[in-house]
Amino acid sequence: MSFSLNFKGEQQISIEKGQSILKAALAAGIPHYHACGGRGQCTTCRVLVLKGEEKLTPPTSNEQAIKKVNKFPDNIRLACQTCVLEEGVEIQRLIRDEIDRFIFVDDYAADTVGEIGELRKLALFFIDVRSFTPFLEANLPFDVIHLMRRILGIFKNCIVQYKGEIIDTAGDGLYAVFGLDSTIREATESAVLAGFKILEDLKIYNNTYVRPYFNHTFEVGIGVHVGNVVVGNVGIGLSHNLTVMGYPVNIAARLQAATKELNNNFVISALAYRLLKNPPYSLDCGYLNLTGVSNAYEVKLIGQPYQSISASPTGKLLNGPPNPPLEQISRHSGDMIKGKN
Numbered sequence: 001m002s003f004s005l006n007f008k009g010e011q012q013i014s015i016e017k018g019q020s021i022l023k024a025a026l027a028a029g030i031p032h033y034h035a036c037g038g039r040g041q042c043t044t045c046r047v048l049v050l051k052g053e054e055k056l057t058p059p060t061s062n063e064q065a066i067k068k069v070n071k072f073p074d075n076i077r078l079a080c081q082t083c084v085l086e087e088g089v090e091i092q093r094l095i096r097d098e099i100d101r102f103i104f105v106d107d108y109a110a111d112t113v114g115e116i117g118e119l120r121k122l123a124l125f126f127i128d129v130r131s132f133t134p135f136l137e138a139n140l141p142f143d144v145i146h147l148m149r150r151i152l153g154i155f156k157n158c159i160v161q162y163k164g165e166i167i168d169t170a171g172d173g174l175y176a177v178f179g180l181d182s183t184i185r186e187a188t189e190s191a192v193l194a195g196f197k198i199l200e201d202l203k204i205y206n207n208t209y210v211r212p213y214f215n216h217t218f219e220v221g222i223g224v225h226v227g228n229v230v231v232g233n234v235g236i237g238l239s240h241n242l243t244v245m246g247y248p249v250n251i252a253a254r255l256q257a258a259t260k261e262l263n264n265n266f267v268i269s270a271l272a273y274r275l276l277k278n279p280p281y282s283l284d285c286g287y288l289n290l291t292g293v294s295n296a297y298e299v300k301l302i303g304q305p306y307q308s309i310s311a312s313p314t315g316k317l318l319n320g321p322p323n324p325p326l327e328q329i330s331r332h333s334g335d336m337i338k339g340k341n
Ligand code: FES
Pocket: 033, 034, 035, 036, 037, 038, 039, 040, 041, 042, 043, 044, 045, 046, 078, 079, 080, 081
């Protein structure tokens, strides 16, 4: 059995009983956006029901959850989760004009019937240079830029060596992901190895160049977490760079920020730590309330204490040592950290 379904301002299409509106629209050649692939996770397929709200199947559990979070009214439905039960339904696509397309879908994605994102489990890696402001104040701008380029070059080489992808740079830090082409266990291991390699290469650079010529030591903070994120391009058309977004990204960024308070240059979530095949020695510091994050996170310290940085609060420890004893922080000599102290 089939019904007719009117897309206002577009065309009348035929829809089979039990077929989702999204599937029927795509079959009829309507470029209906569906960023999550029709899994009820993104809302880009949403439609406004103009007539016949009662002639549609009730919202699925996925749709109910997403509508609740977004506070959608009853007449907004997800096309991928909705079927037509009777004749007389009229709807309007909400992401359909050029501005919507510009915001939500890049040219390449538009060519591929509207998928603009993919849910992936990745290792998320944030790094930032510490003690940068005093260096900035004391040195000429050209020297500052020269050294920053060298340091960012170290970051990049190590990340690329372990098959990470740099997603964004901001000032004296960057954000990378691991796992676009590997399992989450391999990705987490790679992220940790890349972090240790950066610490090692930076130490050499400090010893051979920065300290002798500038009387300064650069230090960094690294945060690693894992989680489900959306990978795609949700830019505004200025470039086709990869974008990775999701709540776990915020957690990884906050872990990096917490390195200062925890007086340890490498902080990893316990979730990520448990995925490591050869985990390095770690200090447990219990659960941490991260700024701007509602749940407390169990974290592990796998780096070393800072040499020149005074702590400032970025989060609140629920239990565990606020400033780990320096002598406790060392790494074992397993495969993960060969060649390190
Ligand atoms: S396509 Fe993502 S919710 Fe329908």
